[in-house]
Amino acid sequence: MKLDKDKLKELLAESDVKTTEDLQVFMRDMMKEVIETLYEGELEAHLGYKKHEPNVSDGNSRNGRSSKKVQSQMGEMELEVPRDRLSTFSPEIVKKRQTDISGIEAKVISMYAKGMSNRDIKEHIFDIYGHELSPETVSVITDKILPQAKEWQNRALEEIYAIVFMDGMVLKMRVDGAVRNVTIYFVIGISMEGHKSCLGLYLAETESAKYWLTVMNELKNRGVQDILIFAVDNLKGISEAITAAFPQSEIQKCVVHQIRNSLRFVPWKERKTVAADLKKIYAAATEEQARAELDAFAEKWDSKYPNISKSWRKEVVPIFCTVFRPK
Structure with a gap:
């Protein structure tokens, strides 16, 4: 206009x-x-x-x-x-009993999601709009999203997924009255038709096979029967949980995290050389070639860093499960 x-x-x-x-x-x-x-x-x-x-x-x-x-x-x-006269008129532009047309509720929920306390939100809204909200009102507004969140968490999933990615993101969250860094693990699924969706978000206090097994069982309870490939970080207990819940699934470990873990205790002056030798392993064209390069790496570096080759021998198949799949 x-x-x-x-x-x-x-x-x-x-x-x-x-x-x-x-x-x-x-x-x-x-x-x-x-x-x-x-x-x-x-x-x-x-x-x-x-x-x-x-x-x-x-x-x-x-x-x-x-x-x-x-x-x-x-x-x-x-x-x-x-x-x-018949009281049948119900306006749409500003509905009956609607007292806020500023979008304050959406802003309150956004600030709550970012870790602000009810009193902080109250003061922030007053500073911007001059509108007084009590902490109780803020609680009423934020509580409105809880049923929707529960419904999303428990919604039915597809029976089969081609790939499921599991990764973590560090966010600030108010826990027991204090804001601290927490890791939120998200599960992203790609259906057989290629559609991507978030299957769930999980806050883990501890990483263990028992905890990850509860996550796997939740996916099964929501209708998932099979997952062809899991693409995951090298989280503690994750492989055991996947194998227990989905024994036919292949596990694709993250190469980047494996490299970072390997270089963690290597002195700076040797990192470039060690990284170059590791690249020969994960850039190999076949699993046999990768194992041969791993043997060569162990012969060269085991005297200084024996845990690197041990870790790669344990993870070499999960890391390359998709790379070396027969055509």
Whole structure:
């Protein structure tokens, strides 16, 4: 929609807009007029005739107006809402019992998700909008999303997934009244049709085969019968849990994490050389060649770093399960 700039200048001059506060009042008044005009249009559509025209509706007609206060991004606003005699008119632009048209609820939920306390949110909303929210009101707003979250967590999944990725992300979260770093593990599935979706989010206090087995069993309880490939980090106990729950699935370990773990205790001056020798293993064209390169690596470096070759011998098949699959 293109505005007539000359008319806008005239309106601003008539309203004596000189400061940002004046502009906010001007915008609030304009928004009020627009909403009330839309109200009138909705009522006309509901009754089937315009104001001052003959009444063609079946016993229903206009019945004055009622005042309603709402919170907007420009501050509090008082609207005049038209009524009908049969009380069947239900406006859509600002619904019945809706008292906030600023999107404050969405902002409260967003701030809550970022770890802010109820009192912090209350002060933040007041600083921005001048709108007073009690900590109890903040709790009511945030509690609204809990049923939706539970429904999403327990939704049914597909029977078969081609690949499931499991990885972690460090986020700040309020725990026991204090904000600290926690790791959220997310499970991403790719269906046989190639569609990607998040299957679940998990907060793990400890990494163990027992914990990961509960995650695997939850996936099965939600309808998953088979997963062709798991692509995972080298998390403690993850391989054992996958094998127990999905014995036919192949496990693809993350090469990047394996390399980082291998270089963790290598002095800086030798890291480049060790990394180059490790690349010969994971860049091999076949599993046999990879094992031969691993033997050569062990012969060269076991005297200094014996745990590296031991780790790669344990993980070489999971790391390369997709690379060396027969065509």
